Amino acid sequence: MTTLTKQPDPGLSAGGPQKLRKRGKPAADFRGTGDLKTALFFIAPAMLGFVLFYLVPTIRGIYLSFTEYSILGDPEWIGTRNYERIAKDPLFWNALGVTSQYVIINIALQTILALGIALLMHRVAKSTFVRGALLMPYLMANVIAALLWFWMLDYQIGIVNQLIEWLGMPRVAFFGSEQWAIPTQALINTWRHMGYTALLIFAGLQAIPNNVYEAASIDGSKAVSTFWRITLPLLRPVLVLVLVVTVIGSFQVFDTVAVTTAGGPVNATRVLQFYIYQRAFNEQDFGYGSALAVILFLILALVAFIQMKFLRGNQSDLD
Amino acid sequence: MTTTATRPADNRRRPFAKNRAATGNRPFNWRRTTAWVLLGVAIAVSVLPFYWVLRTALSTNGSLAANSASLLPADFNLGAFKRVFGLQTAAEAIAEGGSGASINFWQYLWNSLLFSSITTAGAVFFSSMAAYAFARLRWKGRDGVFSLFLGTMLVPPIFTALPNFLLVKNLGLLNSMLGMVLPYLFMTPFAIFFMRQFFLNMSREVEEAAMIDGAKHWRIFFQIVMPNAAAPIATLALLTFMGQWNEYFWPLLVGTTEESRVLTVGLGVFKSQAPQGAPDWSGLMAATLVSATPVLILFAIFGKKIVNSIGFNGSK
Numbered sequence: 001m002t003t004l005t006k007q008p009d010p011g012l013s014a015g016g017p018q019k020l021r022k023r024g025k026p027a028a029d030f031r032g033t034g035d036l037k038t039a040l041f042f043i044a045p046a047m048l049g050f051v052l053f054y055l056v057p058t059i060r061g062i063y064l065s066f067t068e069y070s071i072l073g074d075p076e077w078i079g080t081r082n083y084e085r086i087a088k089d090p091l092f093w094n095a096l097g098v099t100s101q102y103v104i105i106n107i108a109l110q111t112i113l114a115l116g117i118a119l120l121m122h123r124v125a126k127s128t129f130v131r132g133a134l135l136m137p138y139l140m141a142n143v144i145a146a147l148l149w150f151w152m153l154d155y156q157i158g159i160v161n162q163l164i165e166w167l168g169m170p171r172v173a174f175f176g177s178e179q180w181a182i183p184t185q186a187l188i189n190t191w192r193h194m195g196y197t198a199l200l201i202f203a204g205l206q207a208i209p210n211n212v213y214e215a216a217s218i219d220g221s222k223a224v225s226t227f228w229r230i231t232l233p234l235l236r237p238v239l240v241l242v243l244v245v246t247v248i249g250s251f252q253v254f255d256t257v258a259v260t261t262a263g264g265p266v267n268a269t270r271v272l273q274f275y276i277y278q279r280a281f282n283e284q285d286f287g288y289g290s291a292l293a294v295i296l297f298l299i300l301a302l303v304a305f306i307q308m309k310f311l312r313g314n315q316s317d318l319d
Numbered sequence: 320m321t322t323t324a325t326r327p328a329d330n331r332r333r334p335f336a337k338n339r340a341a342t343g344n345r346p347f348n349w350r351r352t353t354a355w356v357l358l359g360v361a362i363a364v365s366v367l368p369f370y371w372v373l374r375t376a377l378s379t380n381g382s383l384a385a386n387s388a389s390l391l392p393a394d395f396n397l398g399a400f401k402r403v404f405g406l407q408t409a410a411e412a413i414a415e416g417g418s419g420a421s422i423n424f425w426q427y428l429w430n431s432l433l434f435s436s437i438t439t440a441g442a443v444f445f446s447s448m449a450a451y452a453f454a455r456l457r458w459k460g461r462d463g464v465f466s467l468f469l470g471t472m473l474v475p476p477i478f479t480a481l482p483n484f485l486l487v488k489n490l491g492l493l494n495s496m497l498g499m500v501l502p503y504l505f506m507t508p509f510a511i512f513f514m515r516q517f518f519l520n521m522s523r524e525v526e527e528a529a530m531i532d533g534a535k536h537w538r539i540f541f542q543i544v545m546p547n548a549a550a551p552i553a554t555l556a557l558l559t560f561m562g563q564w565n566e567y568f569w570p571l572l573v574g575t576t577e578e579s580r581v582l583t584v585g586l587g588v589f590k591s592q593a594p595q596g597a598p599d600w601s602g603l604m605a606a607t608l609v610s611a612t613p614v615l616i617l618f619a620i621f622g623k624k625i626v627n628s629i630g631f632n633g634s635k
Contacts, residue, residue: 034456034457034458034459035456035457035458035536036458036459038452038456038535038536038537039452039456039458039461041537042448042449042451042452042456042536042537042540043448043449043452043453043464045445045448045449045505045506046445046446046448046449046468046505046506046511047449048505049445049502049504049505049506050467050468050471050505050506052486052501052505053479053483053486053501053502053505054471054474054479054508055467055471056482057478057479057481057482057483057486058471058474058478058479058482060482060485061478061479061481061482064481064482071485071488113361116357117358117361120354120357120358120361121358123351123354124351124354124355124358125355125358128622128623128626128627130358130362131626131629132618132622132623132625132626133362133365133366134361134362134365135625135626135629136365136366136369136618137365137368139561139565139614139615139618139625140565140611140614141564141565141566141567141582141583141610141611142565142567143565143567143583143586143587143610144565144583144586144607144610144611147586147590147603147604147607148368148369148371148372148604148607149368150590151371151372151375151600151603151604152368152371154600156384157383157384157387157600158387159371159387159388162387162388191364191365191368194361194365195361195365196629198361199626199629200629203629248473248475251475252475252476252477254477254567254568255567255568255583258567258571258587259586259587259590273477276477276481277477280481281484281572286481286485289481290481290482293475293477293478293481294478296475296477296478297474297475297478300473300475301473304473
């Protein structure tokens with residue numbers, strides 16, 4: 001009996017209901033015409049939020065990028081002038097360069113460390129305690145991570161510089177020198193995200209069936225070549241997803257910069273989002289700020305597209 | 320030599336080790352130890368900075384420089400916490416290395432609590448409703464609308480933050496709690512996605528039975544679906560709350576007065592008020608610790624739930 005009623009259950013797959021309707025035999029539990037009215041009731045609040053705070057702002061943001069607008073008065077249409085200004089704006093190119101530098105250091109360090117930690121966990125420790133301890137930094141606000149390291153990396157009395165001096169090396173002006181400011185920001189965010197990323201990769205590792213490893217070890221595969229030839233390729237979809245998400249997040253670095261170096265020293269940490277913030281909110285140049293935001297949006301879309309395309313993130317080799 | 324001596328004891332605890340012993344387990348153990356040591360380093364790097372914050376918060380500014388590497392608080396003192404909660408007079412604060420500017424973390428704490436609770440309650444509830452419509456109801460354009468909702472996850476927050484700021488400003492809601500919570504109140508794309516995944520995997524049998532009995536969708540939703548979804552709703556609420564608690568950019572734009580600031584913004588202000596030359600490190604670390612405490616408490620209580628939610632792909 002139960003199997004009989006269960007079989008036409010449309011909830012088992014997303015494509016179920018449509019298929020059923022095509023056969024012209026609506027299941028007994030549905031009133032064939034669809035539930036538009038009820039759906040409207042259920043979706044109304046979310047739809048309101050979506051239209052007001054996502055859809056309209058997106059369109060308005062694009063519109064504003066073609067205007068001159070200083071909050072007072074009305075936006076004035078100036079065509080592509082903002083974009084022409086951006087192309088010749090040395091501060092924009094600096095911001096783009098600085099941000100890219102940050103993303104590269106941050107993502108490289110974070111991904112390698114996270115992969116390493118995930119492999120270690122896979123090998124020796126899967127306990128909630130270990131995972132919890134590694135996750136702690138991620139649960140803290142960016143602002144907290146920034147201030148914590150601002151103190152620990154202080155030039156004068158920060159503990160890290162104490163350790164560096166004990167090791168017989170010269171102190172490092174982590175936040176004060178142009179050369180170190182961006183790597184330091186990358187380090188702070190690496191610290192915050194490394195455990196979280198490790199847990200994501202770890203989840204991917206656990207999805208790899210054990211018999212693959214067994215087969216490899218029977219064939220006499222060494223640990224190193226098992227990693228390069230089996231683990232890494234099978235992990236690729238998860239890694240690509242993690243990379244897309246972390247790279248997009250990394251491009252939008254703002255909090256840690258705003259709280260510690262505020263773009264300095266000179267322009268060393270004036271990352272894209274901080275530059276947008278300054279133009280829009282400090283200089284009240286909303287049109288220009290919006291155009292910069294459009295550029296950031298396009299960069300993110302492009303990066304995500306390239307990653308998905310070239311790393312084939314949506315295909316699995318597990319089948 | 321030592322390994323041979325400890326091997327019998329090892330075998331008693333782990334019966335499987337016998338096998339390995341026969342094939343020579345020394346290289347294996349050696350690797351395992353290295354793995355543990357490396358993992359230990361990663362854990363230490365993740366956790367020890369929190370101790371350093373506590374140790375600094377309990378120190379006195381004047382003694383920090385001279386004892387910059389002492390593992391215990393330098394000149395143990397609760398002044399920093401008093402300063403953070405506005406319990407010291409300006410003169411006292413300045414004497415202890417503070418800026419003397421008025422700062423009141425009770426207010427910020429309250430604002431953060433309101434901001435995070437209201438947005439979490441609203442977003443989780445309304446997103447669950449929408450998710451139900453996406454997962455269980457059949458209507459024209461459903462999948463298109465859902466993709467559109469999901470697509471907003473790709474739009475960088477700063478992109479919508481500029482126009483949203485203008486909207487909130489035009490509504491006269493700058494520096495108000497309402498203005499701060501509005502953009503998050505009705506939905507977050509992630510919450511809808513998360514709940515829809517859960518609903519799709521939920522058994523329909525009870526719902527169908529109720530429907531045959533003539534129950535309407537809203538009754539099924541409130542009396543059957545929501546109670547059955549208590550566990551994922553709790554997880555989602557936790558994740559949303561912590562995310563909102565840590566939010567910085569939007570509250571920085573909208574809540575800039577002493578009355579409307581949330582903790583993260585207040586922390587930034589506290590840091591920038593630091594007297595030139597000698598920052599109020601113990602005060603700053605006390606403030607940092609105060610800001611982190613609610614999340615730490617949640618983590619202590621719901622740690623397992625939070626940890627297990629990482630890597631969630633909707634199939635569990």
